[in-house]
Amino acid sequence: MNELASKYNPQEVEQKWYDFWMEHGLFHSEPDDREPYCIVIPPPNVTGVLHMGHMLNNTIQDILVRRARMQGKNALWVPGTDHAAIATETKVIAKLAEQGIKKTELTREQFLEHAWDWTRNHGGIILSQLRKLGASCDWDRTAFTLDELRSKSVIKVFCDLYDKGLIYRGLRMVNWDPQNRTAISDDEVYYQQEHSKLYYLRYYVAGDPEGRYAVVATTRPETIMGDTAMCINPKDPKNEWLKGRRVIVPLVGREIPVIEDRYVDMEFGTGCLKVTPAHDKNDEMLGKTHNLEVIDIFNEDATLNEHGGKYAGKDRFEVRRLIAADLHEAGLMEKVEDYTNNVGYSERTKVAIEPRLSLQWFIRMKHFAEIALPPVMEDIIRFVPEKYKNTYRVWMENIQDWCISRQLWWGHRIPAYYYTAADGSETFVVAESAEKALEKAIAESGLPLTPDSLHQDEGALDTWFSSWLWPITLFNGILNPGNKEISYYYPTSTLVTGPDIIFFWVARMIMAGYEYVGKQPFDNVYFTGIVRDKLGRKMSKSLGNSPDPLELIDRFGADGVRMGLMLAAPAGNDIMYDDSLCEQGRNFCNKIWNAFRLVKGWQTDDSIPQPEAARLGVEWFEHKLNHTLAELNDLMGKFRISEALMAVYKLFWDEFSSWLLEVVKPPFGQPIDRKTYDAVLAGFDTLLKMLHPFMPFITEELWQHLYERKEGESIMYARLPEHIADAPGQTESIARFETLKEIIAGIRTIRKQKQIPQRDPLRLLVKGPHDSTLDAILIKMGNLEAIETVEEKPAMSQAFMVGATEYAVPLESNINVEEEIAKLQADLEYQLKFLAGVEKKLSNERFVASAPEKVVALERKKQSDANEKIAAIRAALAALGK
RNA sequence: GGGCGAUUAGCUCAGCUGGUUUAGAGCGUCUGCCUUACAAGCAGAGGGUCUGCGGUUCGAAUCCGUAAUCGCCCACCA
Numbered sequence: 001m002n003e004l005a006s007k008y009n010p011q012e013v014e015q016k017w018y019d020f021w022m023e024h025g026l027f028h029s030e031p032d033d034r035e036p037y038c039i040v041i042p043p044p045n046v047t048g049v050l051h052m053g054h055m056l057n058n059t060i061q062d063i064l065v066r067r068a069r070m071q072g073k074n075a076l077w078v079p080g081t082d083h084a085a086i087a088t089e090t091k092v093i094a095k096l097a098e099q100g101i102k103k104t105e106l107t108r109e110q111f112l113e114h115a116w117d118w119t120r121n122h123g124g125i126i127l128s129q130l131r132k133l134g135a136s137c138d139w140d141r142t143a144f145t146l147d148e149l150r151s152k153s154v155i156k157v158f159c160d161l162y163d164k165g166l167i168y169r170g171l172r173m174v175n176w177d178p179q180n181r182t183a184i185s186d187d188e189v190y191y192q193q194e195h196s197k198l199y200y201l202r203y204y205v206a207g208d209p210e211g212r213y214a215v216v217a218t219t220r221p222e223t224i225m226g227d228t229a230m231c232i233n234p235k236d237p238k239n240e241w242l243k244g245r246r247v248i249v250p251l252v253g254r255e256i257p258v259i260e261d262r263y264v265d266m267e268f269g270t271g272c273l274k275v276t277p278a279h280d281k282n283d284e285m286l287g288k289t290h291n292l293e294v295i296d297i298f299n300e301d302a303t304l305n306e307h308g309g310k311y312a313g314k315d316r317f318e319v320r321r322l323i324a325a326d327l328h329e330a331g332l333m334e335k336v337e338d339y340t341n342n343v344g345y346s347e348r349t350k351v352a353i354e355p356r357l358s359l360q361w362f363i364r365m366k367h368f369a370e371i372a373l374p375p376v377m378e379d380i381i382r383f384v385p386e387k388y389k390n391t392y393r394v395w396m397e398n399i400q401d402w403c404i405s406r407q408l409w410w411g412h413r414i415p416a417y418y419y420t421a422a423d424g425s426e427t428f429v430v431a432e433s434a435e436k437a438l439e440k441a442i443a444e445s446g447l448p449l450t451p452d453s454l455h456q457d458e459g460a461l462d463t464w465f466s467s468w469l470w471p472i473t474l475f476n477g478i479l480n481p482g483n484k485e486i487s488y489y490y491p492t493s494t495l496v497t498g499p500d501i502i503f504f505w506v507a508r509m510i511m512a513g514y515e516y517v518g519k520q521p522f523d524n525v526y527f528t529g530i531v532r533d534k535l536g537r538k539m540s541k542s543l544g545n546s547p548d549p550l551e552l553i554d555r556f557g558a559d560g561v562r563m564g565l566m567l568a569a570p571a572g573n574d575i576m577y578d579d580s581l582c583e584q585g586r587n588f589c590n591k592i593w594n595a596f597r598l599v600k601g602w603q604t605d606d607s608i609p610q611p612e613a614a615r616l617g618v619e620w621f622e623h624k625l626n627h628t629l630a631e632l633n634d635l636m637g638k639f640r641i642s643e644a645l646m647a648v649y650k651l652f653w654d655e656f657s658s659w660l661l662e663v664v665k666p667p668f669g670q671p672i673d674r675k676t677y678d679a680v681l682a683g684f685d686t687l688l689k690m691l692h693p694f695m696p697f698i699t700e701e702l703w704q705h706l707y708e709r710k711e712g713e714s715i716m717y718a719r720l721p722e723h724i725a726d727a728p729g730q731t732e733s734i735a736r737f738e739t740l741k742e743i744i745a746g747i748r749t750i751r752k753q754k755q756i757p758q759r760d761p762l763r764l765l766v767k768g769p770h771d772s773t774l775d776a777i778l779i780k781m782g783n784l785e786a787i788e789t790v791e792e793k794p795a796m797s798q799a800f801m802v803g804a805t806e807y808a809v810p811l812e813s814n815i816n817v818e819e820e821i822a823k824l825q826a827d828l829e830y831q832l833k834f835l836a837g838v839e840k841k842l843s844n845e846r847f848v849a850s851a852p853e854k855v856v857a858l859e860r861k862k863q864s865d866a867n868e869k870i871a872a873i874r875a876a877l878a879a880l881g882k
Numbered sequence: 883g884g885g886c887g888a889u890u891a892g893c894u895c896a897g898c899u900g901g902u903u904u905a906g907a908g909c910g911u912c913u914g915c916c917u918u919a920c921a922a923g924c925a926g927a928g929g930g931u932c933u934g935c936g937g938u939u940c941g942a943a944u945c946c947g948u949a950a951u952c953g954c955c956c957a958c959c960a
Contacts, residue, residue: 008922268960275960281958391954536952568908583922596919658925752913758917831904844940854901855941861902
């Protein structure tokens with residue numbers, strides 16, 4: 001380490017230390033008698049690639065885990081990936097399509113073969129990218145939501161919940177994704193405002209001699225084939241005449257009843273609503289109340305089926321155009337208006353969802369909401385930031401049953417087995433395996449069934465049905481409850497995730513945690529913000545505003561990028577990302593690097609005594625360090641990570657580098673005394689430890705070279721020092737030094753203004769009270785030849801004030817009196833105004849009477865300080881002849 | 883439509899239960915420096931009537947009301 005480049009080069013050190021950590025198994029954790037600290041990774045999509053959100057999220061997790069490790073806890077961060085059923089299946093279908101293969105041409109087994117190939121080829125890329133970031137995950141424990149252990153657990157839980165009556169199969173209106181031909185949950189639908197049309201259709205009244213008709217406004221004329229009623233509000237006077245009539249569905253010619261329901265908004269359109277129970281949630285509800293026929297007019301891919309008549313086989317949007325034209329031609333279209341409405345889309349395929357009645361599997365959520373709400377409200381599980389408690393509560397209080405089945409192949413296959421019962425009807429059993437299902441079916445039906453008599457449900461489970469067990473299945477807590485690992489690591493410590501999946505995932509993990517372990521899955525949930533670009537836009541592929549994280553690491557180093565993200569990321573706040581943040585991180589690395597070069601470049605000499613300035617500097621810095629340790633603890637405890645980092649940043653850059661190192665720096669070419677040197681190294685060592693969770697690579701590199709280290713030793717396991725509570729004299733020491741800084745800044749300003757080089761020594765004149773404790777430092781940093789107390793400062797001098805004390809530097813040339821007077825007068829004016837404010841307060845009897853004594857005393861102190869200062873300024877002005 | 887949150891320096895944000903704050907920080911800006919660790923640097927400086935209005939109080943960036951603007955979540959009126 002003798003010849004160190006003047007710039008830190010992250011490429012040279014990052015891979016080296018990551019390999020070192022891996023080789024020595026430093027990320028691995030096993031249960032022992034230490035206090036555990038555990039984080040489970042929010043499993044990214046197995047086929048995904050790293051984006052800025054992951055960077056942010058995983059940097060935070062790594063900081064927490066590394067810090068816990070350095071606090072002597074047994075820290076474990078479990079990595080893994082998610083099979084992302086819909087996303088992956090969509091990608092595989094697309095890839096097969098490129099090769100001219102249709103999913104429908106493949107068997108389930110063949111398709112799964114392709115999906116596994118895809119997973120093997122693309123899977124895990126994201127995990128290797130995390131290593132570049134420095135993530136200290138225990139890779140030995142890498143899990144996958146679709147691996148054997150997790151799969152078995154999922155099936156077991158499904159069967160268990162079914163047996164408990166918490167899972168049921170039912171015909172429900174679900175959100176249907178016609179592209180993937182699957183149901184999706186409400187949470188997987190997003191709504192978008194759209195400019196569309198509102199069509200006014202004529203429904204002639206059957207058998208009306210006057211040939212009258214009702215007008216119905218709809219955005220979806222293509223669904224008229226499914227109409228089974230028209231609905232009006234019973235209180236609507238303008239539609240009174242329609243009561244009890246029947247109307248004719250336009251084009252279709254079918255007669256339907258006019259029903260009455262207060263659900264209908266009289267103000268909307270004409271107050272007449274067409275009811276299509278098969279294709280709209282509210283219509284379904286009306287259909288049920290009024291016992292209407294249900295006509296499903298769509299195929300699985302949202303083309304019209306045989307009920308569509310001449311439109312059968314055509315896509316819903318095409319049919320909309322055709323029908324609109326036909327209606328127009330037939331004179332059945334009253335008018336068409338522009339209209340803006342919200343249309344639901346599938347999050348995954350971006351295709352407009354179709355409400356559709358189908359047989360699906362559901363979980364009864366009421367029970368789960370009851371067990372999962374109180375612990376969050378009572379802060380047994382602490383949400384950071386707290387505002388999400390509200391969001392959580394509202395969701396829990398309005399909980400809907402969870403549709404867990406998907407018409408997909410890639411995922412955990414639903415363990416329901418269908419067979420034909422003795423009476424010829426289809427029935428099913430739920431069991432963990434085909435064998436058990438057969439036994440059960442035979443027992444229940446009394447029939448001589450064979451394996452061929454049963455066929456398993458074709459559907460798969462929602463991915464979140466495996467994710468919600470994640471903190472449990474990672475420790476095999478479903479198949480082997482109460483085992484050593486789950487007992488030790490569970491509940492985990494902190495979950496770090498985005499607020500966008502608070503319902504998908506966080507809430508459901510809490511439910512599963514209480515249901516299956518009887519305890520919360522984690523003690524804290526840290527919700528990160530969304531990474532946006534500096535214009536505040538979400539980062540997205542289509543906008544092209546998302547930087548490639550690995551390229552950023554190349555440019556700024558992993559430590560630089562980590563720091564860049566952390567600087568701008570208070571919990572729950574979105575971060576406006578800009579490369580300049582990473583630049584700041586990189587610059588800081590360079591600063592640390594160069595401080596190290598300076599310190600390690602010093603020769604030591606045991607024979608020289610410690611200079612007074614160095615002794616005082618070291619003493620002060622120890623106080624300052626101790627103070628910042630306390631601050632760091634406090635901020636990290638509140639998950640105020642960016643502020644914590646900033647505190648250490650300032651400690652290193654301002655206090656350590658700009659002050660301590662300059663104070664103790666030996667004259668050029670001369671050695672430093674041993675005592676000071678040791679103290680500086682010890683301070684450096686602590687600083688590196690404080691920084692390590694944030695910037696693991698550079699701190700390891702320098703820590704290794706700071707002292708001789710044992711083979712295999714790492715900063716990762718170096719203990720963070722505890723701060724000393726109430727260190728005697730700390731507050732005074734820090735305050736005294738702050739005053740010193742002001743005096744030195746005053747001297748530097750004079751040097752700058754008068755263009756006096758630093759190497760020319762100055763005399764400092766003091767008029768007023770002055771604490772001389774730190775004079776040795778003052779002399780060195782100011783390059784003073786003398787500090788003299790005076791009654792009157794000479795005319796040929798330039799002065800500045802610190803508190804009520806006037807400091808002056810005698811000059812050879814005349815000062816600019818005008819300028820000086822102007823400055824003093826401005827100061828005087830300010831002080832007078834301030835004093836007036838204080839005195840106004842103090843002369844207010846009610847203030848003196850009702851404010852606490854402490855506050856009044858403070859105001860009096862302000863008053864006397866200001867008076868003192870004003871006197872000093874006036875004296876200075878008088879000396880200038882004013 | 884309902885709910886939540888925000889608005890403090892050019893930018894990003896602290897400021898916690900009203901008074902130790904004469905409103906702070908980082909970055910950027912301006913000025914002077916290639917001073918023997920670092921120009922990815924050093925030193926110095928400037929910059930805010932705390933979104934508007936009203937109220938409570940001896941005292942308000944802080945509490946209450948109200949308006950505006952922005953953001954998010956929930957609902958999904960055809």
